[in-house]
Every structure is written in C-alpha cells, then in structure tokens.
Amino acid sequence: MTASQLKAIVPALEAVSDAIVDAQILMSDAYFDVTRWGDFYAEGLACWVAHNLTVGSVSDATMLKQIPANPYVRTVWGQRYLFLVDQIGMGGMVV
Numbered sequence: 001m002t003a004s005q006l007k008a009i010v011p012a013l014e015a016v017s018d019a020i021v022d023a024q025i026l027m028s029d030a031y032f033d034v035t036r037w038g039d040f041y042a043e044g045l046a047c048w049v050a051h052n053l054t055v056g057s058v059s060d061a062t063m064l065k066q067i068p069a070n071p072y073v074r075t076v077w078g079q080r081y082l083f084l085v086d087q088i089g090m091g092g093m094v095v
Helices: 003-009 018-031 034-057 061-065 076-090
Strands: none
Touching (some): 003 034, 018 034, 034 076
16 A cells, blocks of 8 residues: 555545655554455554554643553544454454
C-alpha cells in the first residue's frame, strides 16, 4: 500500500507527509499477515497507521498521562484496529 492509497482511506492524514506515512507502512510488517487479513488488510493497516500517527503527534499532557492497559484504546483508529484484530483472529467458527 502506498501513502496515497492510505490517505484515500483516512483523509485526516492528508496533511502528513508521504515520507512519514510510508515509514509507518514499512513498520507495520510485524503487525500484519497479509494473507490472514485478506480483504481487511487495507482497513486494518490504515487504522494502525492512523493510530500511531495520532498518538505520536499528541502534545496534550492530559492525554499522555491517561495511558490505559491497552494503548490502542487511546484513539478511535486504535479501537477499530483492535476490533478488526479480534474479528480476524477468530478464524473459522465452530458450532
């Protein structure tokens, strides 16, 4: 995925330079098995990158002091990423 493709999914990142977005995309390899994520890969990657860039740009000391047990709940992007992780990690359902 390119920075332009990711910004099309998350328009809020339009002001972020392509180089910074591309760096986050490269760092995402450890968090995604493209085969397992399948059709959800683009959305999951976009949420992961948006979360990291949002948290990385926060200068509000209050938010930084409120570090929950799971840091992904600090942003709506991280929460959506966690939801997708749960769905994708479930695999096939057994009845």
